[in-house]
Amino acid sequence: MARNAEKAMTTLARFRAAQLADVKVQERRPYLASECEDLHKSEKWRRQIIGEVSRKVAQIQNAGLGEFKIRDLNDEINKLLREKRHWENRIVELGGPDYTKIGPKMLDHEGKEVPGNRGYKYFGAARDLPGVRELFEQEPPPPPRKTRGELMKNIDADYYGYRDEDDGVLVPLELDYEKQLIAEKVAEWKEHKEAALSGDTTTKDEEEEEEEDIYAVEPEFDSDDEEKERTETEEGQPRYVAHVPVPTQQEVEEALLRRKKMELLSKYASENLIQQSDEAKTLMGL
Numbered sequence: 001m002a003r004n005a006e007k008a009m010t011t012l013a014r015f016r017a018a019q020l021a022d023v024k025v026q027e028r029r030p031y032l033a034s035e036c037e038d039l040h041k042s043e044k045w046r047r048q049i050i051g052e053v054s055r056k057v058a059q060i061q062n063a064g065l066g067e068f069k070i071r072d073l074n075d076e077i078n079k080l081l082r083e084k085r086h087w088e089n090r091i092v093e094l095g096g097p098d099y100t101k102i103g104p105k106m107l108d109h110e111g112k113e114v115p116g117n118r119g120y121k122y123f124g125a126a127r128d129l130p131g132v133r134e135l136f137e138q139e140p141p142p143p144p145r146k147t148r149g150e151l152m153k154n155i156d157a158d159y160y161g162y163r164d165e166d167d168g169v170l171v172p173l174e175l176d177y178e179k180q181l182i183a184e185k186v187a188e189w190k191e192h193k194e195a196a197l198s199g200d201t202t203t204k205d206e207e208e209e210e211e212e213d214i215y216a217v218e219p220e221f222d223s224d225d226e227e228k229e230r231t232e233t234e235e236g237q238p239r240y241v242a243h244v245p246v247p248t249q250q251e252v253e254e255a256l257l258r259r260k261k262m263e264l265l266s267k268y269a270s271e272n273l274i275q276q277s278d279e280a281k282t283l284m285g286l
Contacts, residue, residue: 060124
């Protein structure tokens with residue numbers, strides 16, 4: 001049986017010892033980005049997170065992993081993306097480049113956010129999970145209505161036109177137009193005055209032909225007598241001939257009063273009482 005000293009001198013044992021001597025202790029990523037004070041290490045941790053996100057995004061494309069495994073992978077990806085943003089902010093604080101503006105956006109574009117819920121994204125097969133597909137099919141919520149205070153916040157004197165004359169452009173234009181109108185009215189007044197002094201009383205309005213009434217309806221006559229009466233009325237003095245007796249206002253009021261009395265009697269009085277009342281009126285000559 002070989003001794004331990006002889007076993008230690010074998011080729012495999014010496015190779016394993018040399019390998020362990022060369023292996024360095026693996027450094028762990030800090031839990032908080034604010035604990036790191038070195039810019040190069042911050043960029044190193046950011047690259048490490050990007051590699052982990054890439055591997056998990058590739059894994060989550062497999063829909064056969066099961067619902068629970070896919071949900072866990074999606075949560076881990078979102079957690080790593082938040083951690084990546086923390087390291088990018090830390091890099092900016094340490095004087096490094098702003099990767100939020102110049103960095104690739106491929107990993108962010110892989111995910112899809114639910115309308116109305118910013119921040120959490122769904123990757124790969126997670127978008128087809130039960131309950132998630134319905135969220136993407138819903139319409140986004142309508143924007144909130146502005147209150148009266150928000151609507152009135154930007155309303156000032158300019159909105160009502162109180163400061164339109166401050167630019168010095170509108171006032172000269174109004175003065176020129178005012179002078180023009182005054183000159184036209186004065187010329188028109190002089191023209192009318194000269195026409196009145198010369199004896200020509202015809203005015204401009206009287207010279208213009210009367211506009212045709214487009215809404216006028218030509219009356220239809222049932223007989224030649226009515227047309228003849230209308231022609232005579234137009235040629236001579238205006239007169240109206242009533243072919244039926246027209247009741248006066250007093251007669252109309254009396255007829256309405258009698259009808260109202262009859263309705264009340266028929267509603268509240270019996271037939272015998274109505275008959276006796278009619279006989280009494282007949283005897284009294286009413």
